[in-house]
Amino acid sequence: MTSDTEEQEDELLALHSIFGSDEFVRDESKSAGELRVCVELPAAFMVALTEGETLSQYEISFLPPLLLTFELPEDYPSSSPPSFTLTCSWLTHTQLSALSAQLTDLYQATGGAVVLFSWAQFLKEDALRFLDIDTLLELPSGEHSTQNCSQDSLDVALSEAKNNKHTPATGPTDIQSLDLSALSLEAEQTLQTSEIKADYQDDQSKQISKEDFLNEGSVLLPSSSSGPLDESEQGAASLPRESPPNEDQRLSGRSLTPSQALLSQILIYDAAQQQKQFATTVFDCGVCFMGLLGMDCVQLLCGHIFCRTCLSQFCKLQITEGNVQGVTCPDADCDAAPTPAQVRSLVGEELFSRYDRLLLQKTLDCMPDVVYCPRHSCGSAVIWDKSSTAAMCTVCAFAFCVTCKKTYHGTEACQKKKKKIMTENDAEQPTAAVPRSQEGMKALWDDYVSGSKQRKRLLESIYGRRSLQNGLVECLSEEWVATNSENCPYCYSSIQKDGGCNVMRCYWCKRLFCWSCFAKLPSQGYLDHFDNGTCNHFGSDFFPAT
Template structure:
């Protein structure tokens, strides 16, 4: 192995140790590979796209990578530079050509030394300054023509199913870079998928067929597709960077990886999942969904429903969702509830009349007295308010599930929530009728009536031979038949034979 090949091998091994597998891919069959270079952006960097008279600007922290594909000739680095292809989705043909020429100058400056790492450092740290791009990158708008005095300019950013890109392929051994570019095109070095424009062509390149378009339903223009690609990439990289960074929780003040934290979108305050999850669970259990805001003192931002669902689980989120809807309806002065026991659906009032029509059960009622609509005559209640009334304003739910949900809401809710429910259903109803109804339902489900005196009896353990504690009657728990003297023979044969334990 000669000295050049040894240096090539050492350089490729060094690149493998410096860059991860997502940044550097080596072609094992020859001295070649691909390096994805993420350009370092200054603070408050923006990408802009002009659409007609509107200039839309987006703050970006990560741009899609520059792709440097290289092939090392046998006499590299002593005599020949690498042959390479430079691909980028957000630079023009002119800018790529300028970067390509600068890479050639960097090789010449090394005096025959390895240069790939220096190229990567230049592209990462200095490429924007070299192209005079500082805090704003303006993407070319669709239909922007190529100036005649700039024959190497490429102003199209076509949408490709794999990578929207412009490509410059360079062989720095040639005497004329422009001649080499033309030769590369003639020999097919610039494939059609890269869509690099011929310098003589005018206007923007047309997008590919709809079957190859990754977003055909959106009908995006090429520039819009490029902006979408940049925004999606930026969001993904920000999530990745967040997950690998350590943050101090605003509640327990312990350092946690971002993957174990939640950042509220409005205020950007960060809390560990354990603290924020426990905070959310307490608020939802107490029925205080309006108090489910940022734990930071004085901050009124709130976690999104998706964040709440991940923190508390399906069961508590179902309660949160129901209470949030109920709380929202309660704050609306033009919403009442259908008085039918089998319905209870919210109904929007017409301010010009007390007439209300339930959209679920089609029941027409008076919004003031909650009775069947009686026309425009006088009513027991002239005006509907949300102030607590002596009696119940709304009938209790008819189903067992509805009664349980209401009782759970009332007993576990905050004082404000309890006052609101008392004003809607009536305090006496909630504290007596509802509790009694649930108790009666429990007794009905968990006890049986004595066949002699009909006293309710609950079986705790033992066999099915039961004696009523009220009248002394002996009977079978399974079939409720009375057991007279020597009645234990009832358990010998028949359907109750296996239910008697000695």
């Protein structure tokens, strides 16, 4: 094994230990591989796109990485630099050419030493400064495409440039590709266009805006399975890479220009990286004050961060009690609310359905131009034009007068209702029976207690006031009684033990029985049951006397 071969092997092993699998992939069949380098951005870095008189500008923290594909010749590093290709979606051909030439100069300055790690550090820390990009990246508004830069001999480059037949007539959909291979140290360093390729993918992933991504919390980065290394022949895996913009790509039902698609790609990548960074950062919950990873926390739109457990319990409690307007940020000085998607993920589908229904009901009750259809079989919300007393239900198509709640009678005065004086013993005549299921009764009760006065009157006319205020509460209480009580062995009345020993006296029949085994006890000498049996006078379920 030659000295160059040993240095190459040591360098590749060092790169493998320094970079992760998503940053470095080695081709085991030969001395080659790929490096994916993310440039460091300064604070408040902006990306901008100007199209006509429209300026789109966003603050970002991450840019898609530069892809450095390299192959080490046999006489590297002593005599020849690596052959490489530099690819980036957001840099122009001129900028990539300048970076590629600088990489070659860096090798020459080493005097025959290994250089791949130095190249990666230069691209990461100094690439933007070298290109005079400070805090703003302006995307070209015309044709733009992913650039691959390379260096070849001057005569071959000029010949290929003259005879190139790959440039399409339409222009915007092509990707210019140039192979830049370093010549020997004595060769003249000349940069020319050597090849133009069409490299667009037909199945481009759907792009979404940065705000949509942050609200929904999920995104799929576009990627291409193709790579510069021939996997079928070399058996090497390629790093995932961003697909170039596609002219057939659509956003919000309209076609994207290549520049718009590139901007969308940058925003999507930035949002995904910010989410990844958030998931691996430790935050202090604003409720329990415990330090947890971001993957176990939720950040609200107001910026406050809480652990998922605390925020979930807080939202579930508010929704269970019917206080849907209380589903806000737990911080005392903040009234921001979580997004519907966040509420759904925190409380589950069942409680979210309840939250959505109650929130809609409270919203409708607060709207002065909303009335309810007076039909007992309908009761739907109806938007009312205040310029008229007429309203039309969009569900059952019933036209009614909003004043008297009867069939619309035109401009005639409403007929006065005959007042009916009812005593407490007068039975109301409901037009519908209350639901029989526990879920249905709970939903009806929540609707009744949280509704406006108008909504309550409507429900009372449908189900009857007594059914709602007495019967419904009694039905809901039966479930609690069945769970928290036992039956007297004499009269089978429901009994709840709230303290004392295991000698129980039924409230209704006044007889004694044992709470442990529910045996009937005599009025005299009942303590013998505990002396001669297995039951204890004071069992483990003893409660202090009340």
